Amino acid sequence: MSTFWRNHRHWIAPTLFIMPGALLFGVVIILASAETIWVSFFDWDGVGEKQWVGLANYVQLLDDPQFHVSLKNNLIWLAMFMLAPPLGLALALLLNQPVRGMRVVKSLFFVPLVLASVTVGVVFTWVYDPTFGLLSLIFGYFGATAPALLSDEHLVTFAVVVAALWPQVAFCLVLFLAGLNNLSEDLIGAGRVDGARGWPMLIHVILPQLREVSFIALAVTVIGALRSFDMVAVMTSGGPFGSSTVLAYQMYEQSIFSYRFGYGAAIATVLFVIMAAFIAWYLRTLLKPEREGI
Amino acid sequence: MASNDIIKLVTRAPASRRQLLIGAGTALAGMTLGAPAIAQSKELTIISNIGNASQRDVLQRIASAYEKESGIKVAINNMDHEAHKTAIRSYLVVGAPDICFWFSGNRMKAFVKRELFDDISDLFERENYKSVLGPAAGAVTVDGKQYGLPLGGLLWGLFYRKDVFAEKGWTPPKTMEELLSLGEQAKSAGMIPVSMGTKEMWPAAGWFDHMNLRINGLDKHMALMDGKISYTDPAMLPVFDKWAELINAGLFSPNGTSFGWEQAAAALAQKKAAMMDLAGFIKYGFPEDQQDQIGFAPFPEIVQGMARYEDFALNSIHVPKNAKNKENARDFLAFFYKPDNLSAFLETESAVPPRNDCPPSKEPLVNAAVESLKTVEGSAQYYDRDTDPDMAQEGLKGFQEFMAKPDRRDQILERLETTRKRIFKA
Numbered sequence: 001m002s003t004f005w006r007n008h009r010h011w012i013a014p015t016l017f018i019m020p021g022a023l024l025f026g027v028v029i030i031l032a033s034a035e036t037i038w039v040s041f042f043d044w045d046g047v048g049e050k051q052w053v054g055l056a057n058y059v060q061l062l063d064d065p066q067f068h069v070s071l072k073n074n075l076i077w078l079a080m081f082m083l084a085p086p087l088g089l090a091l092a093l094l095l096n097q098p099v100r101g102m103r104v105v106k107s108l109f110f111v112p113l114v115l116a117s118v119t120v121g122v123v124f125t126w127v128y129d130p131t132f133g134l135l136s137l138i139f140g141y142f143g144a145t146a147p148a149l150l151s152d153e154h155l156v157t158f159a160v161v162v163a164a165l166w167p168q169v170a171f172c173l174v175l176f177l178a179g180l181n182n183l184s185e186d187l188i189g190a191g192r193v194d195g196a197r198g199w200p201m202l203i204h205v206i207l208p209q210l211r212e213v214s215f216i217a218l219a220v221t222v223i224g225a226l227r228s229f230d231m232v233a234v235m236t237s238g239g240p241f242g243s244s245t246v247l248a249y250q251m252y253e254q255s256i257f258s259y260r261f262g263y264g265a266a267i268a269t270v271l272f273v274i275m276a277a278f279i280a281w282y283l284r285t286l287l288k289p290e291r292e293g294i
Numbered sequence: 295m296a297s298n299d300i301i302k303l304v305t306r307a308p309a310s311r312r313q314l315l316i317g318a319g320t321a322l323a324g325m326t327l328g329a330p331a332i333a334q335s336k337e338l339t340i341i342s343n344i345g346n347a348s349q350r351d352v353l354q355r356i357a358s359a360y361e362k363e364s365g366i367k368v369a370i371n372n373m374d375h376e377a378h379k380t381a382i383r384s385y386l387v388v389g390a391p392d393i394c395f396w397f398s399g400n401r402m403k404a405f406v407k408r409e410l411f412d413d414i415s416d417l418f419e420r421e422n423y424k425s426v427l428g429p430a431a432g433a434v435t436v437d438g439k440q441y442g443l444p445l446g447g448l449l450w451g452l453f454y455r456k457d458v459f460a461e462k463g464w465t466p467p468k469t470m471e472e473l474l475s476l477g478e479q480a481k482s483a484g485m486i487p488v489s490m491g492t493k494e495m496w497p498a499a500g501w502f503d504h505m506n507l508r509i510n511g512l513d514k515h516m517a518l519m520d521g522k523i524s525y526t527d528p529a530m531l532p533v534f535d536k537w538a539e540l541i542n543a544g545l546f547s548p549n550g551t552s553f554g555w556e557q558a559a560a561a562l563a564q565k566k567a568a569m570m571d572l573a574g575f576i577k578y579g580f581p582e583d584q585q586d587q588i589g590f591a592p593f594p595e596i597v598q599g600m601a602r603y604e605d606f607a608l609n610s611i612h613v614p615k616n617a618k619n620k621e622n623a624r625d626f627l628a629f630f631y632k633p634d635n636l637s638a639f640l641e642t643e644s645a646v647p648p649r650n651d652c653p654p655s656k657e658p659l660v661n662a663a664v665e666s667l668k669t670v671e672g673s674a675q676y677y678d679r680d681t682d683p684d685m686a687q688e689g690l691k692g693f694q695e696f697m698a699k700p701d702r703r704d705q706i707l708e709r710l711e712t713t714r715k716r717i718f719k720a
Contacts, residue, residue, distance in 0.1 A: 046383060047383060047386075047387060047408045047410070048408050065709070129553070130549050130552060148548075148549035148552050150551070150552045151549045151551035151552040151698070153698075236493075237493070237494070237495075239493065239495065239694065240492075240551035240552075240695070240698055241551075241691050241692070241694050241695030242691055253687070256380045256383075257683065257687045258683065258684040258687045258688075259383075259683055259684055260684060
């Protein structure tokens with residue numbers, strides 16, 4: 001027994017430790033994803049008999065104006081969310097000063113991170129309210145009328161993204177603050193000796209050291225933008241008339257309210273493919289330096 | 295429930311002999327069923343979707359009274375009203391309670407078709423419900439069998455503040471012209487003529503129902519709901535033309551899509567709006583001491599001589615097919631459905647009782663609805679209760695869009711027609 005253990009423990013122990021996680025991941029993520037893709041080839045109301053329709057759901061998606069709106073909105077989300085890492089970095093640099101009372105200021109910036117995203121959504125819905133909202137008060141102060149952001153089909157997605165950006169920027173801020181704490185004093189000192197300060201210092205000494213953190217911030221932001229759902233559900237329910245719907249919300253709406261699980265699964269599959277492409281790129285870039293031993 | 299004799303539902307015909315029979319029937323049922331029920335001492339689970347606290351209290355009170363009488367423990371799980379609409383689909387299949395709340399008519403039929411609701415015709419027979427329910431029984435009947443008990447009926451129409459109308463010397467509009475001129479007066483008084491919040495989309499569909507029922511009548515409306523008439527049918531055009539006229543006249547709340555019905559009702563309560571299209575539950579938007587100011591008026595006439603058809607939506611209560619204690623569930627329903635219990639339960643939401651032997655209501659809004667129903671010649675339930683749920687989702691969205699952008703009429707109708715063809719395979 002003991003020789004068996006000695007000969008094989010190099011793989012038995014890690015396998016045992018990985019098992020629970022792998023099992024859970026397999027059932028909850030892999031199996032569920034596979035089933036979703038399978039369901040997308042059926043016409044199914046979620047309760048009754050499934051009926052095989054092949055690629056009909058996907059063909060219908062191509063003709064569905066709502067699908068195009070959702071896809072476009074997802075792109076808007078993605079583009080605007082790209083603002084979160086630079087904004088987070090800027091704030092982190094600003095807050096990373098040894099000034100008295102900075103801790104209080106920092107914690108104020110953390111607040112949106114503590115709030116549930118549903119809360120953030122509700123708060124911003126009030127801010128945007130055209131009759132009593134903060135925005136209308138501000139506009140009223142200057143004698144103007146605030147636009148009803150959440151009922152304007154062209155502005156609504158931007159308004160929702162701004163609300164979602166608030167916690168996202170705070171999240172990037174936390175990541176960068178942690179990164180700034182781990183900067184190598186030696187490198188900074190060496191840079192200073194060589195006469196670097198201000199911009200050159202930031203670009204050539206600080207930022208390269210934040211490379212990994214930036215990478216994580218970027219990845220989290222992209223995934224956050226693609227899976228956006230809760231804010232849309234809380235603030236607009238995809239409205240007015242579907243103009244702020246994103247893929248994740250359309251999937252939910254089709255499956256739950258219209259009882260079209262097959263169609264919803266097809267939307268989920270499209271979203272999955274988009275995410276998978278991004279994750280593949282991410283893993284490749286992440287693993288490359290590791291493999292090269294850097 | 296497209297029944298043409300809704301009057302029977304609400305005229306409380308004195309039926310002493312019948313009532314005696316019912317009383318005897320209930321007593322007999324209680325005697326025969328009471329004994330085994332105590333012996334089993336099971337737990338009965340109910341899932342409720344009731345939103346308002348006072349109605350929950352009444353249900354709890356009835357359940358406690360039943361517990362005392364039968365010795366069966368009753369557990370009530372309260373769910374959020376909107377969340378329940380999605381949860382019911384999964385819990386009916388796995389983990390069904392013994393009793394659940396839902397909506398009669400087409401929405402019930404969707405579950406009956408999938409064999410998820412139990413056939414309770416035997417309870418109807420035993421308690422002789424058909425004789426006290428009249429046409430309301432039709433709302434829970436599929437192919438001659440009953441699958442639930444109808445609860446409170448909600449009559450939809452226009453609501454206004456009596457004090458505001460008295461002060462301004464206004465009267466509720468009876469025709470479209472009066473509605474338009476009242477709208478002008480309201481606007482010059484700085485008020486919104488008709489308060490309408492379409493964030494949750496359905497309020498716009500209620501307005502569509504009214505317009506379509508007033509212009510095309512009940513039969514055509516129901517044919518549209520059943521997918522038998524095209525949305526691009528020429529009969530639809532006058533409905534949307536007239537509606538566009540009202541929208542362009544500035545009759546409805548600006549930016550209506552940014553708020554829900556509660557805020558719209560608050561605008562009426564705060565005298566910022568003149569009227570609102572809703573049902574008796576509008577009173578939740580009013581402070582308690584001002585609820586007696588709420589007045590009810592039927593939707594104005596459009597096509598002269600068209601019989602009066604209204605949306606009259608009936609909620610309902612059911613026994614799921616997968617319930618564990620179906621016998622006890624029936625027993626509880628019989629207890630819950632006693633006139634006194636039922637009317638206490640319905641009083642809180644100002645709903646019209648479906649039984650004609652309930653004691654007369656003390657609630658003025660209920661009595662107004664009962665009175666108004668006497669001249670109703672037939673009723674639909676509500677757009678999203680009458681048509682296929684998938685169709686309803688697209689329809690609600692379309693009506694919401696139409697109210698914001700009436701010039702997109704043709705595109706919207708085209709889209710709805712595509713959806714109709716897909717769903718009804720027409």
